[in-house]
Amino acid sequence: MSGIEIRNLCKQWAAFAAVQDVSFEVLPGKLTVLLGPSGCGKSTTLRLIAGLEMATSGQIRIGGRDVTWLPPAQRGLSMVFQSYALFPHLTVAENITFGLDVRKVPKKEKKERLEYAAQILGLDALLHRRPSQLSGGQQQRVALGRAIVAKASVCLMDEPLSNLDAQLRHDMRAEIKSLQRSLGMTMVYVTHDQVEAMSLADEIILMRAGKIEQRAAPADLYSTPVSTFAARFIGTPAMSILSLADGAHGAVISGTQGPALFGGKGEGFLLGIRPEQIRDDPDGPIDAKVRSVDYHGADSILDCIIGDQTLQVRVEGVRRYGADEAIRLGWDPQAMHIFEAESERRVERAPLDFASGKKRPAARTARHN
Amino acid sequence: MARSRFQLAPWILLLPATVLLVAFTHYPAVMTMVKSLYRLPKGSRPAKFVGTEHYVSMINDPVFWASLKNSMIYALGTVPMAIGLSMLMAIIVNSAIKGRSLMRMFFFLPTILPMIAVANIWLFFYTPSYGLIDQFLSLFGFEQHNWLGDPDTALGSLMVTAIWKEAGFFMIFYLAALQQMNPTLAEAAALEGAGRWYFFRRVTFPLLMPTTLFVMINAIINSFRLIDHVIVLTRGGPDNASTILLYYIYMVAFRYWDTAYASALTMVLLVILAGLAFIQFGILDRKIHYK
Numbered sequence: 320m321s322g323i324e325i326r327n328l329c330k331q332w333a334a335f336a337a338v339q340d341v342s343f344e345v346l347p348g349k350l351t352v353l354l355g356p357s358g359c360g361k362s363t364t365l366r367l368i369a370g371l372e373m374a375t376s377g378q379i380r381i382g383g384r385d386v387t388w389l390p391p392a393q394r395g396l397s398m399v400f401q402s403y404a405l406f407p408h409l410t411v412a413e414n415i416t417f418g419l420d421v422r423k424v425p426k427k428e429k430k431e432r433l434e435y436a437a438q439i440l441g442l443d444a445l446l447h448r449r450p451s452q453l454s455g456g457q458q459q460r461v462a463l464g465r466a467i468v469a470k471a472s473v474c475l476m477d478e479p480l481s482n483l484d485a486q487l488r489h490d491m492r493a494e495i496k497s498l499q500r501s502l503g504m505t506m507v508y509v510t511h512d513q514v515e516a517m518s519l520a521d522e523i524i525l526m527r528a529g530k531i532e533q534r535a536a537p538a539d540l541y542s543t544p545v546s547t548f549a550a551r552f553i554g555t556p557a558m559s560i561l562s563l564a565d566g567a568h569g570a571v572i573s574g575t576q577g578p579a580l581f582g583g584k585g586e587g588f589l590l591g592i593r594p595e596q597i598r599d600d601p602d603g604p605i606d607a608k609v610r611s612v613d614y615h616g617a618d619s620i621l622d623c624i625i626g627d628q629t630l631q632v633r634v635e636g637v638r639r640y641g642a643d644e645a646i647r648l649g650w651d652p653q654a655m656h657i658f659e660a661e662s663e664r665r666v667e668r669a670p671l672d673f674a675s676g677k678k679r680p681a682a683r684t685a686r687h688n
Numbered sequence: 689m690a691r692s693r694f695q696l697a698p699w700i701l702l703l704p705a706t707v708l709l710v711a712f713t714h715y716p717a718v719m720t721m722v723k724s725l726y727r728l729p730k731g732s733r734p735a736k737f738v739g740t741e742h743y744v745s746m747i748n749d750p751v752f753w754a755s756l757k758n759s760m761i762y763a764l765g766t767v768p769m770a771i772g773l774s775m776l777m778a779i780i781v782n783s784a785i786k787g788r789s790l791m792r793m794f795f796f797l798p799t800i801l802p803m804i805a806v807a808n809i810w811l812f813f814y815t816p817s818y819g820l821i822d823q824f825l826s827l828f829g830f831e832q833h834n835w836l837g838d839p840d841t842a843l844g845s846l847m848v849t850a851i852w853k854e855a856g857f858f859m860i861f862y863l864a865a866l867q868q869m870n871p872t873l874a875e876a877a878a879l880e881g882a883g884r885w886y887f888f889r890r891v892t893f894p895l896l897m898p899t900t901l902f903v904m905i906n907a908i909i910n911s912f913r914l915i916d917h918v919i920v921l922t923r924g925g926p927d928n929a930s931t932i933l934l935y936y937i938y939m940v941a942f943r944y945w946d947t948a949y950a951s952a953l954t955m956v957l958l959v960i961l962a963g964l965a966f967i968q969f970g971i972l973d974r975k976i977h978y979k
């Protein structure tokens with residue numbers, strides 16, 4: 320098994336820097352997801368690792384070997400493309416064994432590897448079909464089959480599920496994860512879908528405009544986003560961000576009289592809070608007004624107004640809300656994320672126990688990044 | 689009632705096209721067939737039915753056989769060369785090399801010139817001793833050569849001219865087909881370690897097969913159909929060494945005015961072309977498409 324190490328990787332297209340000083344490593348047998356909005360440089364990073372693009376500067380090591388300037392075939396990896404890249408004139412079997420033919424793997428071994436992959440992926444009955452006679456999900460499996468028979472210890476995937484419907488995407492996700500585990504592959508997986516990233520990854524690398532915004536395990540990315548960008552990218556609906564103001568006893572939500580959320584200045588800071596961590600609580604400390612309700616079945620998303628700002632709240636159950644109904648909201652002091660307004664970076668502040676009105680710094684255990 | 693009106697409508701709509709097709713294609717073809725069975729009227733004597741007489745004399749006509757053989761050589765020489773060259777040019781101008789739009793224009797240029805103009809250019813190239821080819825070869829100590837006047841090189845010279853003219857046109861079809869190809873196929877193959885030649889042999893070439901079939905049929909038909917350059921460059925000579933079938937038909941019909949015999953020769957050409965069309969649509973088409 321080999322891991323991947325990326326050092327200060329840069330890729331420049333004419334005047335445009337698609338990847339800027341990206342460094343990370345993937346431990347052997349782990350699955351790292353490159354996540355980020357469209358155009359942030361995920362695919363470029365992956366293609367640099369694959370050798371389909373050449374780095375402007377920086378270093379790529381696979382299994383301890385410097386592969387930065389090696390052609391793709393000598394890097395010992397396999398790749399699954401978004402478009403599957405199946406050869407339309409070859410059968411499923413020929414598509415899967417294409418690479419083995421190139422490398423002149425003996426017939427017997429070729430047959431064994433093909434049978435093994437076909438059996439894992441349930442493709443036995445389809446081996447003589449052509450790609451155009453397969454469904455999207457089956458084509459996806461053929462592409463995976465190619466990666467399996469290659470027996471490369473590193474596998475790269477660029478949005479492999481984005482052409483599938485929601486149900487299939489869900490099933491294939493689980494399948495890819497279990498394949499990666501059972502074959503012990505080191506995998507770099509590119510997606511713009513945060514749900515996919517959260518459910519698959521051992522570690523997520525969140526990218527923004529060619530740079531790494533945050534690198535963390537899924538749970539940490541959710542609990543301790545380093546910036547408003549990271550905070551809003553993970554979780555649906557997205558975290559609400561409210562601006563703060565100076566109050567008599569500390570920072571308050573701007574446009575309100577309190578309560579004070581933490582000691583010190585509020586001006587120039589932002590409060591982030593996830594809709595699912597807010598309670599509709601008649602004894603809650605925060606006054607709000609319901610502006611609209613988005614009914615989803617098991618839960619609803621309320622658009623609420625606090626002072627002059629909007630905030631989303633997820634409520635469960637079937638309670639109906641009238642337009643402009645006044646409600647009270649509450650949340651755990653630990654659920655608050657504080658960011659500096661100018662840099663949009665996370666800062667740590669000891670929250671006050673505003674719910675009971677008593678000043679008590681709550682113990683915070685969240686990691687600093 | 690509504691039914692019968694609706695059955696009439698399509699026929700009315702088809703009428704103009706049908707009239708044109710019948711008047712200018714089917715009727716002449718049938719008349720040619722009929723005419724090939726009659727002897728020419730002479731003076732006051734009307735045309736006389738002679739059955740297969742023209743076809744029998746064709747069998748004994750050495751010029752007919754020479755022209756048929758020349759046509760075969762011409763087709764077998766020009767078609768694969770034009771296909772190979774156009775495919776190569778398309779692959780070159782489809783790659784990410786510098787100045788490729790200039791190259792595309794350069795390769796396509798011969799296509800937009802009329803065949804007469806192309807033939808005139810090559811007439812200059814082939815001129816003994818002054819011509820471009822002889823001047824170039826003299827650099828390496830070759831003697832001057834009458835390319836168009838030597839029975840051994842006349843047909844070959846015509847073929848080179850035709851390939852030069854046609855390849856650029858076929859390149860466009862290959863270029864279109866190459867641009868339809870998913871570029872990640874090449875990347876997937878590169879990841880597996882496939883070299884350029886392997887990828888071409890195993891992927892590009894098979895995927896271009898439908899285009900190759902189309903180009904091949906067109907090239908073959910053109911090889912039987914185009915004689916402008918024959919007229920300009922060699923007039924079939926020397927000693928019929930470069931007479932191809934259509935040129936012979938032209939000579940028989942419009943130089944010797946034996947239109948009946950020319951009709952019989954035309955029937956041979958028609959049968960050849962119909963056979964080729966049948967091979968394309970009836971057999972190869974079904975085998976080569978993957979969808």
Ligand SMILES: Nc1ncnc2c1ncn2[C@@H]1O[C@H](COP(=O)(O)OP(=O)(O)O)[C@@H](O)[C@H]1O
Nearest residue numbers: 332335337355356357358359360361362363364
């Ligand atoms: N071959 C290229 N030439 C110029 N710009 C490119 C090229 N490939 C990608 N880019 C640019 O680099 C940026 C990152 O692209 P990409 O890595 O594909 O983003 P994504 O995160 O959506 O996969 C985009 O702005 C894109 O326009």
Ligand SMILES: [Mg+2]
Nearest residue numbers: 358361362363
């Ligand atoms: Mg991408």
